[in-house]
Amino acid sequence: MPELPEVETIKNELAPCIIGKRITDVVLPDSTAVKEPASDVFIRKLKGTTIETVRRRGKYLILQLSNHKFLIIHLRMTGALLFNCPGERYVRAVFHLNGRDRLAFADRRRLGVLRLIDSVGEITDKLGPDPFARDFTAAKFAERLRGRKAPIKAVLLDQHVVAGVGNMYADEILFMAKIHPLRKTNTLTANEIKAIHHAMLRVLRAAIAGKGASVDTYKRPDGNQGTAHTEFAVAHRLGKPCPGCGTLIQRLPVRNRGSYYCSHCQKL
DNA sequence: CCCGGAACCTGAAGGC
């Protein structure tokens, strides 16, 4: 499931393949992948434009085009962007570049979204800060948590608070910070918030170094998997020993999301 | 505004 480290990896590996290239054709085997504008307009406005920059904000991928529009891609659960990978499955959209290269948007569960918009603010204004933003300090993080009564796990998943953390990295972050996922956010001490902030940056950085976690359908643009999941302490490790103390990892639902944790290292 | 729950989606996995 693409979260910040996966989208960052896709951005890094895709950029050298597509920047400066012209979109010579767009094919939509599943036009419902396009949220806006209408799919025929989407195709018409994309054709002939050149991709100028590729950026990431939270879990969104942002392609800036020569016609001053932005192609926004959200991969949601099972989306992947495959560059010149023969034999892809579940393809919902194909972008032909320079009449030679093929960028395919594959998405088994069909929850991903493509949109073509005039201003990135339409997407980014609603998001909380990116964890790697220069001014995203522990103090700023604490400010954004203030007044929240929900479990910290649920708040970490709220993209209005911080943009980019998803279910599996939230579990890893809380394990590293030794905080129980159901802990009420407004009972966290300043030091505990600092620990979560610090863990967030460490966990996400390590996952980017591992080129993302292939726990489900995540693939890099060349079709290869990432390795970040091999470093997981708790996420998707139900019944396996905690790397810190050996206690068997448990799982409990938080807002209907599976949450993996160590009941010894993360006390409520 | 904040919170929690349901809905969207479909292949995989497990039960019988």
Place this chain on the structure above:
DNA sequence: TGCCTTCAGGTTCCGG
């Protein structure tokens, strides 16, 4: 073997 149910989780919507 095969049908059926449940699960996965990022985002959005809705009711309280």
